[in-house]
Structures are given as C-alpha cells and as structure tokens.
Amino acid sequence: MMLDIDLQSETPIYTQLVNGIIEGIARGELQPSEALPSVRSLAADLGINLHTVNKAYHLLKQDGYVQINRKQGVVIEPDAFPPADAAFKERLAKQLRPLLADAICRGMSKAELEAACAAVFDELRPNEQGGG
Incomplete structure (x- = not known):
C-alpha cells in the first residue's frame, strides 16, 4: 500500500491517511478482507505518531471501511462498503x-x-x- 503523506500540508495527517486508504479501496489496490499494516508499523514506515494512525483507523471504522479486531488487526471491510445514502x-x-x-x-x-x-x-x- 502506497500512501502519499505531505507533512507540510494544511490537511491533517490523519485525514490524509483516511483519504489515501479510501482512494486505495476505490482504485482496487486494497481488497475486502485485506489486512492493513499495524498502527505501530504504519507509523514507523511513515515517520508519524502512532496516535495519528490510530485516529485514522478509527475514523475508517466509524465510516464502515474497515474492521478492527485483536486477532486480525485492521482489515478492509469484507462484506460491503457503506452505501451512498x-x-x-x-x-x-x-x-x-x-x-x-x-x-x-x-x-x-x-x-x-x-x-x-x-x-x-x-x-x-x-x-x-x-x-x-
């Protein structure tokens, strides 16, 4: 998964992460049931605070794009994405x-x-x- 984070942007980093992951899903680069990197791993890879990644993952969960569980970690929602309601x-x-x-x-x-x-x-x- 390739995320383009601009540390100088006025857009908060967690928003850039959320947008990047949703774009990856839209492009088909991230598939249903696919595991995302752990909070610690993604934070280290991007050189950002792990709380920032955690916030992004929880916003994605809230919007119905991912599931978070102890065994599998964070995975792309396997069943269905949220509707355009x-x-x-x-x-x-x-x-x-x-x-x-x-x-x-x-x-x-x-x-x-x-x-x-x-x-x-x-x-x-x-x-x-x-x-x-």
Whole structure:
C-alpha cells in the first residue's frame, strides 16, 4: 500500500491517511478482507505518531471501511462498503460546494467541471464507465 503523506500540508495527517486508504479501496489496490499494516508499523514506515494512525483507523471504522479486531488487526471491510445514502450525499455536496464555487469564479464551465470530475473518476476506476 502506497500512501502519499505531505507533512507540510494544511490537511491533517490523519485525514490524509483516511483519504489515501479510501482512494486505495476505490482504485482496487486494497481488497475486502485485506489486512492493513499495524498502527505501530504504519507509523514507523511513515515517520508519524502512532496516535495519528490510530485516529485514522478509527475514523475508517466509524465510516464502515474497515474492521478492527485483536486477532486480525485492521482489515478492509469484507462484506460491503457503506452505501451512498442521503447523509453521504449531503456531505458530498457540502464538500463540493466551495470547490465548485472556486472553479466557477475562475471561469470554468459546467462542461469543464463535468470533464474534470469524469477524469478523476476514470483515474480511480479506469476499467469502469462513468455515468450511471
């Protein structure tokens, strides 16, 4: 698992970890039931505090992406990922709103925004057609 952590970023490290792991799942690089590195191991590999990794893992558990147990450690949820329910869609819209507003202020058209979204989708899921 390759995580790109920017220690100089304004984005908290635990958020970067959460986002990186979710992106790994979306890309198919992390599979259901696959074990993630232990808190101690990942913290050492990335040169960060183990409490930061622990916080990221617990947020992923809270959102339904992983299971945490004593025997297996942290594993990608084996059964199903959380659905895109109304609460998720509301959070998505809230997070997209400032990005879209910034893009509109910079002169991007709806077609350009749709193309940018499609390009990111295609990067994450190259073998899947968008639109549906």
